[in-house]
Amino acid sequence: MSLTLTVDGERWRTHLRALTERTPGLVPVAKGNGYGFGLGRLARKTQWLRDQGLGADTLAVGTYHELAEVASRFTGDLLVLTPWRPFGAALDVDPALAGRVIHTVSRPEDLAALLTHDPGARYVLELVTSMLRHGMTPRGLRSLGGLTDRGRLEGVALHLPLAQGSHLSQVQRLLTDVVAAGLPTRTIWVSHLTPEELERLRASYADFEIRPRIGTDLWLGDRQALTVTATVLDVHAVERGDVFGYRSRTAPKSGHLLVVSGGTAHGIGLEAPTGDQSLKSRAATLARGGLDAVGFVRSPYSIDGKQRLFAEPPHMQASMLFLPSGARVPSVGDEIEVRVRYTATTFDRVVVA
Template identity: 35%
Template sequence: MTFSLTVDATKFRGRLVSVMNQYAQAGADLVPVIKGNGYGFGRANLAREASRLGASRIAIGTVWELEQALIDFAGEVVVLEPFNANDQAAKELWQRILLHGAGRVIVTVSDLDLSGVASVGAKLIFLEGKTSLNRFGLTASEISKVSNTNGLTVRGLALHLPISEPAKVIDATAEISKAVNSKKLSGRLLEIWNWIAAYQDLVAKSRYHLHISLSHVSPSDLTELKLMCKNYGYDSTFDIRIGTKLWLGESSSCKVQGSILEIHELSDHQRVGYRQVDGHGHKRLIVVSGGTAHGVALAAPNTSGSMRQRGIAIAEGVSQALGKVRSPFSYKGVNLLFAEPPHMQVSMLWSEDMSLKVGDQLICNVRSTTTNFDLVMGLD
């Protein structure tokens, strides 16, 4: 009963090195993001890959991932979700872990009152700016008011940017230089530049180092930012946090498969499954490893912004109404139909292909960030 991920380690690691080198050439340190389900590979596996890359720092999602991360990785660990003094359970966990691990943990802060994070034993922090993502963070005016750090070491400014260009047109708060025309810069770069300018004011007052930790920025954007800082006389350093584009950027290196466990030949109109569905002409039922517990057929909400996306959503809705729901499992390039919604650990599919037999593997197309595999092979 195996739902597995097989990784071509040579391709996979080649991609990691390539990404790291691109950002190194642009002048930034790579900080691998290792959170959630470990992008399907598992967080422990990715921590080992980060060590293999020579990364000195990784980023994780929440404090609930921190204890294991400190075991799996020998360098510094950034916790991306900001410290929240009102979350009592998380606060107690912070206190317990930081008692011995504070020297390797960078806590993200999005509150002007730093006494709370200091009280749990933190030593190192990032100040997070509230970007156009509008999730967490301090505003530029709030960052300028940071004064009493309660003995904490401010490692820099962290910015979490949207994937799309900022919707609001942003003007540069300060003319960058004659060498760079701010009118030709993207909204993303202008937003980052405004944050750099705001943080530089705090740096000048407090003698912090001008370090900026970024997400969703390309190597070319980074090169542009470095030039802007140089031309404006800012002594800056950057790191880039990358998760999806790092770990999932070489799709051909990964193969997801489910094992065929049973094949049943059915009579006309024989009913099957929890819902006792009629085969409607289908006479061959395939039972394959891979169900909802693995993440099969789970999908994130789609905004359906384009006409094409809306058309696909309508077509899929009509097919579902007719009982014809395509599964993510395929054979010879053709997706098989679900007999009914997937069970917790297996799926029931229709296929008339007589070449299929018990023990064969079906390819499965899944969303890696919501998938949990029984077995991950190739990263030993």
């Protein structure tokens, strides 16, 4: 009676090994909901990769709050991707972890504050990219001067966008800025570069150590190894005009109502914006909005290979689907497939077969 992620364990582990072996310097990323697996499981799996001699000496987390969940399950270094600030959780790192934590510093003034707070701090300097999210300007990088001789500078971080097209020209320009700053490091931490771009970057900058930070392509790179299912909790036959649901809607025609596991508490029905800006995509969004007003919106639940309609908006822990007459009706206790966005879904169970 749950929303379940089932993992073909051998296939998943084979993918993890293969990607790690062909990506020198790989830094696994575990943040948020742990890409659906949970942070603890990803930390253990990173330790498994490390124990096999495949590298994975550093695990990246999103925030300081996530350190506690992974620190006891992974014994290597812990890179925090959210930039250090002189307030909040950044100031409350467990002293027992201080030697393992690598901070991200994105403002010149924060480096001085960090080194005052912890003279032995380990850190990477983030250089701003076309993302314009966090990072110093090249001038800010050059302004650091002798500060970078204090603490332990672990490299320069570049967070690149996901947009299509090569990022190489941008990275090459940024590396020129790094060289011009005269920093005492030759380590570059990067995200969102393709294998081909990484290979070309290493060939062009052989004196640099490139550390790719990878999350989605690592943990979710083989979708055929992952199956999401929901349990059918109840089935009700309805005729046209029958009243049902929280909002007392009426059935548009005869059929069946299915109550299935999975609701807003799991992330079902809470669709995050996508990056597709095409006219077709926007038209589809408008169409879904109109359908939602009368309850006819496609759900992520599939029966016999066809996505079925929500009968009404999802509830907190369950959803109600409408099956028209003629469709096969599952029985209570049957499992049906669900298509989800893993980074926005919380599962009741994760089963690694």
